[in-house]
Amino acid sequence: MFAGLERTPRTLLVCERSSFLDDKNRLSAQVEQLHFNYKVSMLLPDCSSAPSHLEAVFNSINSFYLIRKLPIHELLDIPFLETAVHQGRVSGLSYGTRIDEDNCVALMPNGHLTLSLDKDSFELLGVEGKPSRFNQRTNNRFVVSVDLTDSAMAPGGRGYQRLVKGLRSRLQLKTDFLLSRHPGGGASLQALLSRYDWSEHRPEIRSHTLQDLSCPLLTSDLQSCDPHRLLEWLGAVDAHVSCENVSNSFLSSLVCPEPQSRTSGALSVSVCGLLRPQDVQRLIQQARAYLEQPQVEPWVSLTVHGFVDSPVSWGDEEHGVLKGGELFYSLLLFQDHTYQLHLATGAHDTCPP
Structure with a gap:
């Protein structure tokens, strides 16, 4: 057997229990740490259709843009920087690139620009960077991280000119690029969009009603x-x-955790x-x-998936895909205002916040 197949890759799972009524709970700050979210899934037990207020939030999520073959130096264009x-009206991510093979780019809402580059591209760029944490034998991948809001990167300064010259x-460097449309920020993108081939996309919403579902008996202590x-x-x-695990099925060995109960229906809804x-x-x-409504099940789950090939994971930490690329968190909310948070990353990422 190959050495790499002898053991299951290590994963990181951080579990935290707290309450929304506790002023010291960290949930809001932890949600803000994952800048690029690809999918949010919700499970509402004993529910057949999404409540109107919840459906309104799904439908109100802003659209985003896909720009084809965007030269990355355009992200340093002075009017784009200023507006x-x-x-803080924009964030974006290279699209269709693989973090373990290709050059990848992330522009975060805090103004940080991260480039994950192969060795040849890094040497061509000619700016300061550091070896990737995920180099196994040789330094064949490098990371360049720049704070575009820092005074050292002011347009016309030495650092700014060097980076622009390297990229231009x-x-x-050109790549297909996903660009967010923050509220009130659409006008600031029009000059950039007018120069390239682009398309606007609405988030995709899917809902599925599950009949006769086995659910674990979840309580806020989850002991x-x-x-x-x-x-x-x-x-x-x-x-x-299916988690029924009937004796004549060999497709899945997954089962619903014990103790469990049976619900007549549940709603699974997601947005991508x-x-x-x-x-x-x-x-x-x-x-x-x-959950504050009467006669509903005492819990709801919400799972958020980050982009597998994003060059950043939590905060500004580097993300790597060598075996898995997991990057998600799952939140269980209860009627008594408590919650349990599970944060997970793959085999080589740093510990979630």
Whole structure:
């Protein structure tokens, strides 16, 4: 057997229990740490259709843009910097690139620009960087991280000119690029969009009603439920994989964690796109409002997936895909205003916040 197949890759799972009524809870700050969200899934047990206020939040999530073959030096264009980047109205991510093979780019809402480059591209760029944490034998990948709001990167300064020259004249890096449309920030993008081939996309919303579903008996203390098995079950439900584990089926060995109960129906709803942390915050607020209604099940789950090939994971930390690329968190909300948060990353990432 190959050495790499002898053991399951290490993963990181951080579990935290707190209450929305506790002023010291960190949930809001933790949600803000994951800048690029690809998918949000919600599971509402004993529910057949999304409540109107929750559906309104899904439908109000802003659209985003896909720009084809965008020269990355355009992100340093002075009008774009002044009207979009410095105002915190924009964030973006290279699209269709693989973090373990290609050059990848992330522009974060705090104005930080991160480039994950192969060795040849890094040497062509000619600016300061550091070896990737995920180099295994040789330094074949490097990371360049720049704060575009820092005075050292002011237009006309030495640092700014060197980076622009590297991206425009030496490296000439181009990539398909996803660009967010923050509220009030659409006008600041028009000059950039007018120069390139682009398309606007609405987040894709899917809902699925589940009949006769086995659910774990979840309480706010969760002492009897193993978090790994719970996350497996939530993932199986979201992927429409049966957890009945009947004797004549060999497709799946997943089962619903014990103790369990049977519900006549449940609603699984998800939204996919380039989603901002603020969108997730609004969904959490509406999930809490749903739990305040009478005669509903005492819990709701919300799972948020980051982009597998994003060059950043939590905050400004580097993200790597060598074996798995997991980057998600799952939130269980209860009627008594408590919650349990599970944060997960792959085998080589740093510990979530």
